[in-house]
Amino acid sequence: MVLAEMGDRIKGALQQMRNATVVDERVFTECLNEISRALMAADVQIRMIGTMQANIRKIVNLKERAAGHNKRKIIQQAVFDELCCMLDPGKPVFVPRKGQPTVVMFVGLQGSGKTTTCAKYASYYQRKGWKPALVCADTFRAGAFDQLKQNAEKVRVPFYGSYTETDPVKVAEEGVERFKKERCDMIVVDTSGRHKQEAALFEEMRQVAEVTNPDLVVFVMDSSIGQAAFDQAQAFKQSVAVGAVVVTKMDGHAKGGGALSAVAATKSPVIFLGTGEHMDEFEAFEAKGFVSRLLGVGDLSGLMDRIQEAVPLDQQFETGKKLQEGNLTLRSWCELNQISIQTMGPVLMSKGGEKEGQAKFKRYMTMMDSMTAEELDSTNPCKLMKDSRINRIARGSGRHLHDVHEMLEAFRKFKEMVPAKMLKGLKNSKSGGMNAQHLSNALPPQMLQQIGGVSGLQRMMKEFSGRNFPGLK
Numbered sequence: 514m515v516l517a518e519m520g521d522r523i524k525g526a527l528q529q530m531r532n533a534t535v536v537d538e539r540v541f542t543e544c545l546n547e548i549s550r551a552l553m554a555a556d557v558q559i560r561m562i563g564t565m566q567a568n569i570r571k572i573v574n575l576k577e578r579a580a581g582h583n584k585r586k587i588i589q590q591a592v593f594d595e596l597c598c599m600l601d602p603g604k605p606v607f608v609p610r611k612g613q614p615t616v617v618m619f620v621g622l623q624g625s626g627k628t629t630t631c632a633k634y635a636s637y638y639q640r641k642g643w644k645p646a647l648v649c650a651d652t653f654r655a656g657a658f659d660q661l662k663q664n665a666e667k668v669r670v671p672f673y674g675s676y677t678e679t680d681p682v683k684v685a686e687e688g689v690e691r692f693k694k695e696r697c698d699m700i701v702v703d704t705s706g707r708h709k710q711e712a713a714l715f716e717e718m719r720q721v722a723e724v725t726n727p728d729l730v731v732f733v734m735d736s737s738i739g740q741a742a743f744d745q746a747q748a749f750k751q752s753v754a755v756g757a758v759v760v761t762k763m764d765g766h767a768k769g770g771g772a773l774s775a776v777a778a779t780k781s782p783v784i785f786l787g788t789g790e791h792m793d794e795f796e797a798f799e800a801k802g803f804v805s806r807l808l809g810v811g812d813l814s815g816l817m818d819r820i821q822e823a824v825p826l827d828q829q830f831e832t833g834k835k836l837q838e839g840n841l842t843l844r845s846w847c848e849l850n851q852i853s854i855q856t857m858g859p860v861l862m863s864k865g866g867e868k869e870g871q872a873k874f875k876r877y878m879t880m881m882d883s884m885t886a887e888e889l890d891s892t893n894p895c896k897l898m899k900d901s902r903i904n905r906i907a908r909g910s911g912r913h914l915h916d917v918h919e920m921l922e923a924f925r926k927f928k929e930m931v932p933a934k935m936l937k938g939l940k941n942s943k944s945g946g947m948n949a950q951h952l953s954n955a956l957p958p959q960m961l962q963q964i965g966g967v968s969g970l971q972r973m974m975k976e977f978s979g980r981n982f983p984g985l986k
């Protein structure tokens with residue numbers, strides 16, 4: 514996927530800027546130019562690139578920045594924010610409410626993957642306990658109903674359509690009405706993707722939207738359409754109120770930059786990515802997480818750079834070195850989390866809400882303040898924790914005993930899940946080149962089992978590095 518290449522190039526440009534002895538106008542301009550070239554190579558519209566450059570320049574404004582500002586950090590943050598903005602213009606997307614009848618209409622040109630996406634979307638909600646239904650309002654293409662029916666049967670979602678009715682507006686209206694009566698809470702309407710004349714297609718979309726009154730209109734685009742995405746998306750937007758974008762075929766060799774153009778044209782965020790023909794090859798999309806992964810800030814080696822940037826020299830406590838050696842202490846764990854919270858949310862902590870994770874970590878930090886240097890720098894602090902020490906830490910930080918136990922347990926679990934060999938492996942890996950199979954062989958069998966086998970390990974690696982590891986299937 515060229516988007517990954519684009520990410521690598523942007524990352525490279527930022528790295529070069531960070532490595533420069535002095536960040537002046539020349540270094541900044543070169544960094545921006547390389548980022549622009551990377552975006553251009555990924556088929557992002559030139560106009561959008563120009564806007565992005567101007568926005569970053571406005572935020573960074575080197576001339577006005579007094580000495581002492583961390584220019585590297587400011588530039589990096591501005592690039593990150595602008596990329597996020599390109600994928601999510603910030604307009605709140607409609608959030609359906611379980612149990613309440615919701616109609617979502619899908620539009621897009623033929624072959625974009627719309628019918629497949631409708632079924633994937635319905636199935637996604639079904640897995641979350643919703644009651645979805647599919648309506649085939651494509652009466653133009655012979656076989657469209659059969660295709661939707663097949664997909665619907667595959668995912669066991671009720672469907673509605675007709676072999677004989679030629680009016681898509683009528684079918685859409687009947688289908689939605691029927692499923693509303695049946696108390697379905699996620700009614701997905703698939704529409705036609707072609708017509709004898711383009712104008713007729715857009716008029717049809719308008720009419721289907723009028724009778725079904727959708728809560729959300731989703732524009733589906735094939736990731737390989739490149740620059741054409743802007744005009745295509747805009748044409749649909751002018752007929753119906755597109756509120757979200759789904760980009761399909763991200764598993765192919767598409768450049769993917771077109772997605773950014775579709776977002777700009779519709780001023781709507783990308784909400785899902787299609788990553789294959791199978792029904793479960795569908796991923797919820799979140800711009801910040803995606804850009805973090807694209808730029809590698811979710812990557813441990815990227816994290817090493819961030820450690821150097823974010824933790825003052827006199828407080829670094831050799832976090833990076835300890836990671837490289839695989840010697841994780843409470844202190845380096847704390848620093849890792851601080852940095853990950855600043856850059857990408859608490860990914861290094863157990864799963865759970867981001868806010869909850871941050872609050873939890875703040876509690877941990879307060880407790881760590883009451884610990885001795887010996888305890889903080891021990892690779893096995895649990896061993897040092899006699900009852901009297903736990904009591905003292907709880908009292909000193911104003912927390913309960915069970916809070917201290919919880920923190921120690923969280924650290925122990927993290928250490929257990931990410932053993933020294935793995936930290937070393939992650940650190941030593943080059944982009945995409947980690948021999949994951951080798952890593953799984955290095956783990957004790959019980960641990961591999963605990964992680965969820967090789968596929969669990971792959972998921973974990975993905976979380977750490979934000980990359981796919983093609984060698985592991």
Ligand SMILES: Nc1nc2c(ncn2[C@@H]2O[C@H](COP(=O)(O)OP(=O)(O)OP(=O)(O)O)[C@@H](O)[C@H]2O)c(=O)[nH]1
Nearest residue numbers: 623624625626627628629706761762787788789790
């Ligand atoms: N590799 C890959 N193929 C996909 C993906 N999504 C859809 N496809 C395939 O793309 C082809 C076209 O998908 P459809 O769902 O029929 O497209 P459509 O937009 O509904 O087309 P019309 O019904 O002609 O308007 C099918 O062969 C799908 O299996 C995806 O995310 N990845």
